[in-house]
Structures are given as structure tokens and as C-alpha cells.
Amino acid sequence: MPKIKETRLEIDLDALAHNFQIIKEQVAPSTQIMGVVKAFAYGTDSIVIGEKLVQLGASHLAVAYIEEGMRFRRRGIKVPILVFYPQLEDLPKLIKYNLIPSVYNFHFLETLQKRLKRRKISNFPIHIKMNTGMNRLGFDLEDLSKIKDNLLSHECVQVTGLFSHFSSAGSEEEDDFTREQINKFSLARSYFKVEISSDFIAHLANSSGILSHPEASYDMVRAGIALYGYGNNPKEQSLLKPVASLKTVIAQLRKIPKGASVGYDRKFKAKQPTQIATLPLGYADGISRIYGNGNAQVIIRGQKAPIVGNVCMDTLMVDVTGIECQEGDEVEVFGQQQSALDFDKNKQSIPYELITRISRRVTRVFLNENTSL
Ligand SMILES: *Cc1c(COP(=O)(O)O)cnc(C)c1O
Numbered sequence: 001m002p003k004i005k006e007t008r009l010e011i012d013l014d015a016l017a018h019n020f021q022i023i024k025e026q027v028a029p030s031t032q033i034m035g036v037v038k039a040f041a042y043g044t045d046s047i048v049i050g051e052k053l054v055q056l057g058a059s060h061l062a063v064a065y066i067e068e069g070m071r072f073r074r075r076g077i078k079v080p081i082l083v084f085y086p087q088l089e090d091l092p093k094l095i096k097y098n099l100i101p102s103v104y105n106f107h108f109l110e111t112l113q114k115r116l117k118r119r120k121i122s123n124f125p126i127h128i129k130m131n132t133g134m135n136r137l138g139f140d141l142e143d144l145s146k147i148k149d150n151l152l153s154h155e156c157v158q159v160t161g162l163f164s165h166f167s168s169a170g171s172e173e174e175d176d177f178t179r180e181q182i183n184k185f186s187l188a189r190s191y192f193k194v195e196i197s198s199d200f201i202a203h204l205a206n207s208s209g210i211l212s213h214p215e216a217s218y219d220m221v222r223a224g225i226a227l228y229g230y231g232n233n234p235k236e237q238s239l240l241k242p243v244a245s246l247k248t249v250i251a252q253l254r255k256i257p258k259g260a261s262v263g264y265d266r267k268f269k270a271k272q273p274t275q276i277a278t279l280p281l282g283y284a285d286g287i288s289r290i291y292g293n294g295n296a297q298v299i300i301r302g303q304k305a306p307i308v309g310n311v312c313m314d315t316l317m318v319d320v321t322g323i324e325c326q327e328g329d330e331v332e333v334f335g336q337q338q339s340a341l342d343f344d345k346n347k348q349s350i351p352y353e354l355i356t357r358i359s360r361r362v363t364r365v366f367l368n369e370n371t372s373l
Pocket of ligand 1: 036038084165205206207208222223224225226
């Protein structure tokens with residue numbers, strides 16, 4: 001492994017393969033796995049991760065926006081790619097790059113149909129998104145007969161998938177609600193099979209759905225955060241390995257006397273002689289100011305060093321009093337020694353947010369690129 005010289009995000013493809021395997025073991029052999037690679041594959045790197053997932057056996061990929069999907073097509077990735085939030089102004093690109101839109105309301109459906117008809121395209125694949133309780137995007141169950149009337153009178157689109165999204169599949173207190181979502185989805189699926197078409201892929205489960213409600217796997221599951229090594233409860237977490245490790249180095253060490261302050265607005269004042277390490281990592285790299293003032297910690301020589309004072313744009317300071325360390329020493333912000341959950345000591349955010357916000361300024365380094373399963 002290269003010696004750490006700067007702030008970098010190490011991306012361990014063996015960990016990705018491990019997590020993929022865990023997901024595979026949860027679902028039936030016939031269940032397909034869609035790898036969710038939106039937001040630069042949860043802050044890692046879209047292309048390398050997308051290619052690796054296809055190699056591991058993902059049958060589909062999913063992104064949030066059309067532009068994200070186009071990047072995979074340009075790199076020659078051929079698997080079906082679902083776009084969760086296609087924007088109407090990008091429809092020509094959706095068609096050109098053969099991306100599958102998630103269709104969640106009549107406005108989008110009818111606009112898409114008009115455009116397809118104008119170009120004399122028929123049987124363009126779409127996935128219909130149902131709202132089963134999340135109340136974010138999706139048709140309601142009451143819309144089903146109107147959807148049927150529409151689909152049976154238009155040849156231009158073909159429903160190749162029907163899906164919905166869990167709100168709280170990782171939380172046991174909401175199991176009743178989750179079961180209600182599963183029941184509603186099953187109803188919609190049956191309606192489609194009987195009234196519209198029997199040839200589509202039904203998918204409901206996200207990571208927590210896969211790990212906590214594998215009975216609701218249907219024909220395909222959509223794996224996001226679990227692929228990157230995070231679960232939504234301790235049981236899910238125990239199965240997975242974090243893929244991304246954020247590392248940096250100590251840029252400067254300094255002893256300060258009792259009463260001296262650190263950083264902007266003097267937010268930290270030493271109660272005793274203190275040793276401070278400055279790290280070249282700040283909010284412009286994705287470590288939010290919410291983690292300042294003792295709300296998060298890093299690992300140096302195996303020991304915890306809390307962030308002191310406000311996080312700056314390019315730097316932050318940690319208290320290393322009592323830790324034998326030197327300038328140039330490696331620092332783990334999150335990764336193998338402490339997960340993104342442990343870094344965020346006071347649980348002010350969730351791993352999803354922390355890992356997707358590591359900015360493009362941070363160098364990505366891939367580990368175990370050439371190992372296969
Ligand atoms: C982001 C997203 C997923 C993946 O969710 P995870 O909890 O990360 O597994 C699945 N489906 C939809 C619709 C999403 O927006």
C-alpha cells in the first residue's frame with residue numbers, strides 16, 4: 001500500500017466485493033441486484049465502482065439524474081440503468097443514451113409519450129414508481145386504473161419494471177408500517193400482472209429492506225448504502241465492511257499553554273497545557289462545521305483525538321495531548337479503525353451524508369483493484 005502523503009479517500013474494492021456477497025446471500029439466487037451508484041457511487045467514484053459492480057454480478061445500475069447515467073454509457077457500460085429523478089428537459093439525452101426513467105406521475109408519463117411519438121419510438125422501457133407510504137415520489141394505488149387506461153392505449157412505452165421505496169425498513173419500531181408498504185406494493189404488482197402486463201421486474205427493497213426484510217425481495221433489490229459498508233442498525237452494520245477510508249496526515253504539531261485558544265472565534269480554550277495537531281482537511285473537503293468543537297474525533301496511532309474549535313475551510317485541529325505522534329503521521333478520519341458512525345460521535349448526521357459529501361478535491365485511491373471474487 002502506498003505511504004499516505006496527503007488527504008485521500010481510499011476505496012477498497014475487496015470490501016465492496018464482500019458487501020456484494022453479503023447482499024447476494026440474503027436474497028434468492030434468482031433475485032437480481034441493482035447497484036445504486038448515484039452521487040458518485042455514494043461519494044467514492046462512479047465509474048470504477050459501477051464497472052466493479054457489473055463484474056461482481058449486478059444486473060442493473062441506478063442513478064439519480066440522467067447526466068449521471070450518461071457517464072456510465074460513455075464508458076461502455078451496457079447494463080440497464082434506472083434514473084430515479086429524470087428531468088424533463090433532459091429527455092432527449094435519456095432516449096439517446098438508452099436510460100430507463102422512473103415514471104412517478106402523469107405529467108412525466110404524458111410528456112415522455114408525446115416526445116416518443118414525435119420520434120416514432122415504440123416500446124421504450126420505463127419503470128413505474130408507486131408511492132406506498134414514503135410520500136415522496138410515485139403514483140398512489142388509486143391511480144392504477146388510470147395508469148392502465150393510459151398504458152393500454154399507448155404503444156410508445158413498455159413497463160419493464162414496477163417499484164416502490166421503503167421509508168423505515170431498518171427500524172424495528174416501524175415494522176408494522178414496513179409490512180403495510182409491502183402489502184400495498186404486492187397489491188399494485190398483482191394489479192399490473194392481471195390488468196396490464198405480466199412481464200416486468202418488481203423491486204422494492206433498498207439496503208435495509210434487503211438486510212432486515214429479505215422476504216420482500218421480489219424480482220430485484222436496489223442496494224445502495226450496504227454496498228459501501230453501512231447499515232441502518234447494529235445488526236445490519238455487523239455484516240458489512242466500510243469501502244471508503246478518509247485519511248490525512250498531521251501537518252503541524254504545537255504545544256499550547258493553559259488559557260490559549262485555537263482557531264476562528266477562539267471556540268476552543270485550553271484548560272491545561274495541550275498538544276494540538278493541525279490536519280489538512282476542512283469543510284471544503286466535506287467535513288462539515290457540525291463536527292467541530294468535540295462533535296467528532298479522528299484516529300491517530302490507534303487513539304482517539306477529538307476535533308477542537310471550529311472546522312476551517314481547508315484545515316481542522318485535533319487535541320492529541322498524551323498521544324505519541326509526529327508531524328507527517330497518518331490520521332484516519334473514518335474507515336477501518338473507526339467507521340463513519342464512530343467519527344460522528346454525537347450522531348448529528350448519518351453515514352449517507354458524511355460519505356457522499358467528501359468533495360472532489362480529495363484524491364481517490366483504489367485498493368485491491370485487480371482481485372476478483
Ligand atoms: C437511494 C435509493 C436507493 C438506495 O437506498 P439505500 O438505503 O442506500 O440502499 C434505493 N432506491 C431509491 C429509489 C433510492 O433513491
